[in-house]
Amino acid sequence: MHLKSEYQNKLVLAEEAVQVIESGDWIDYGFGLTGPYELDKALARRKDELFNVNIRNTLGLWPHFSIDSDPTGEHFTLNTWHFSSAAREFYSKGLAYYIPMKFNELPMLTRNDCIPARVFMASVSPMDNHGFFSFGVGAAGNMASIENAEYVILEVNENIPRVLGGNQENIHISQVNFVVEGPNPELLTLPATEPSETDKKIAQNIIHKLYDGCCIQLGIGGIPSAVGNLVAQSDLKDLGVHTEMYVDAYIKMTKAGKITGLRKSIDKYKQVFSFALGSQELYEFIDDNPGVAAYSVDYTNNPYIISQIDDFVSINACIEVDLFGQVSSETVGTRHISGTGGQVDFVEGAYRSKNGQSFICMPSTYKTSNQVTSRIKPILAHGTVVTGTRSATHMIVTEYGIANMKGKSTWERAEALINISHPSFRDELIKEASAMKIWRKSNKIK
Ligand SMILES: CC(=O)SCCNC(=O)CCNC(=O)[C@H](O)C(C)(C)COP(=O)(O)OP(=O)(O)OC[C@H]1O[C@@H](n2cnc3c(N)ncnc32)[C@H](O)[C@@H]1OP(=O)(O)O
Numbered sequence: 001m002h003l004k005s006e007y008q009n010k011l012v013l014a015e016e017a018v019q020v021i022e023s024g025d026w027i028d029y030g031f032g033l034t035g036p037y038e039l040d041k042a043l044a045r046r047k048d049e050l051f052n053v054n055i056r057n058t059l060g061l062w063p064h065f066s067i068d069s070d071p072t073g074e075h076f077t078l079n080t081w082h083f084s085s086a087a088r089e090f091y092s093k094g095l096a097y098y099i100p101m102k103f104n105e106l107p108m109l110t111r112n113d114c115i116p117a118r119v120f121m122a123s124v125s126p127m128d129n130h131g132f133f134s135f136g137v138g139a140a141g142n143m144a145s146i147e148n149a150e151y152v153i154l155e156v157n158e159n160i161p162r163v164l165g166g167n168q169e170n171i172h173i174s175q176v177n178f179v180v181e182g183p184n185p186e187l188l189t190l191p192a193t194e195p196s197e198t199d200k201k202i203a204q205n206i207i208h209k210l211y212d213g214c215c216i217q218l219g220i221g222g223i224p225s226a227v228g229n230l231v232a233q234s235d236l237k238d239l240g241v242h243t244e245m246y247v248d249a250y251i252k253m254t255k256a257g258k259i260t261g262l263r264k265s266i267d268k269y270k271q272v273f274s275f276a277l278g279s280q281e282l283y284e285f286i287d288d289n290p291g292v293a294a295y296s297v298d299y300t301n302n303p304y305i306i307s308q309i310d311d312f313v314s315i316n317a318c319i320e321v322d323l324f325g326q327v328s329s330e331t332v333g334t335r336h337i338s339g340t341g342g343q344v345d346f347v348e349g350a351y352r353s354k355n356g357q358s359f360i361c362m363p364s365t366y367k368t369s370n371q372v373t374s375r376i377k378p379i380l381a382h383g384t385v386v387t388g389t390r391s392a393t394h395m396i397v398t399e400y401g402i403a404n405m406k407g408k409s410t411w412e413r414a415e416a417l418i419n420i421s422h423p424s425f426r427d428e429l430i431k432e433a434s435a436m437k438i439w440r441k442s443n444k445i446k
């Protein structure tokens with residue numbers, strides 16, 4: 001059948017498309033910015049007829065019309081692979097639950113372990129001349145979801161860029177049951193992150209560890225942004241990009257001529273990622289850009305793939321670290337903040353790369369309006385989930401320096417970590433370390 005006729009035959013209103021959903025169903029939503037908008041709104045309107053519908057999403061970057069419509073949680077339940085601030089809010093009301101994952105395993109978990117979603121709904125770019133719709137802003141695990149789904153429903157959004165691949169970054173009209181033309185809502189944009197003075201100091205500590213030809217992975221937030229600024233102003237050259245999340249810092253570095261990918265041992269010359277989130281400039285930059293490639297996350301985040309890239313540098317953030325070198329990046333006590341995401345994948349992959357380095361960063365203290373606490377703690381708070389086990393942790397960075405945990409005994413770790421803690425907490429940390437039998441009399445504080 002001609003592609004355009006096939007498209008027209010499958011084109012329905014959102015109200016009609018969501019009629020296939022039944023009580024008791026599991027529905028997978030497209031990853032991140034490929035989550036549905038108009039379809040979720042139409043689902044919310046069916047609330048009173050549906051019970052116990054489980055929605056699985058990641059990051060939740062669109063409004064949650066269905067969850068908002070049901071304060072009782074009898075009709076719709078949100079299950080999410082990574083919390084956004086909206087999910088934190090729903091979680092506190094008992095309407096959302098976290099699904100633990102290592103991000104590289106998302107497609108595998110979807111294919112092999114999860115209750116299969118009967119319905120998959122996603123936002124995509126308009127169909128191209130070959131019958132493909134792009135999920136390049138959120139390739140991650142979408143194709144794994146559709147392989148198990150009985151119904152695949154796409155919502156076309158003209159604002160979604162067409163991103164080239166890679167693998168599993170698009171879907172063909174022949175794999176789709178229904179197409180909906182939505183109101184083309186604008187994509188969420190992240191405000192430009194202005195790095196704090198502390199972020200800049202942390203970035204300064206890392207920049208000295210970078211050299212020509214490194215391949216960089218950056219997470220979200222002020223520190224990666226500060227690293228991007230410093231790289232853009234540096235003499236570094238021929239850097240590569242292999243990351244799960246494409247962020248604005250890469251554009252700055254690219255425009256400054258620092259990124260060529262010339263020395264990448266795989267995917268030479270390409271900037272590789274699995275999803276994108278940032279400014280409007282970013283969405284325009286990745287649109288039809290042959291210099292970037294979107295991949296399924298079981299490729300980008302696979303520690304074995306990462307390890308094949310020499311001189312890999314991974315830079316991510318955490319919430320707290322204890323004196324054993326255990327890293328917490330997802331909860332504070334039992335209060336759920338975000339998720340494991342790809343942090344563990346990159347820590348493991350980068351360490352196995354030839355000359356690879358992984359940096360987990362945090363300011364030395366956490367400040368609220370009436371309290372300053374050390375983020376380096378003798379032990380993690382009761383209920384805090386460990387994201388990076390002590391045996392996996394490589395380098396921890398604060399504004400006071402870098403502490404390498406690899407190959408270090410417990411007393412050496414305590415010494416290295418206290419040396420990068422805030423000076424006003426060091427005496428207390430030494431006292432606690434002594435009580436925990438991980439401090440020797442010969443230990444030194446700089
Ligand atoms: C998306 C990516 O990062 S891709 C890279 C790989 N993936 C990962 O590293 C996943 C795990 N890491 C993460 O999720 C993030 O990097 C984080 C959460 C560790 C840090 O992200 P940031 O955006 O810098 O976090 P931010 O400082 O805004 O804190 C998030 C929340 O935790 C709270 N928080 C942070 N640190 C603390 C602390 N030490 N004590 C108590 N609360 C804290 C903040 O108050 C905030 O809560 P609120 O939104 O209710 O105000």
Ligand SMILES: CCCC(=O)O
Pocket residue numbers: 058081082103244339340341342343
């Ligand atoms: C799940 C995607 C986000 C992250 O890795 O932090």
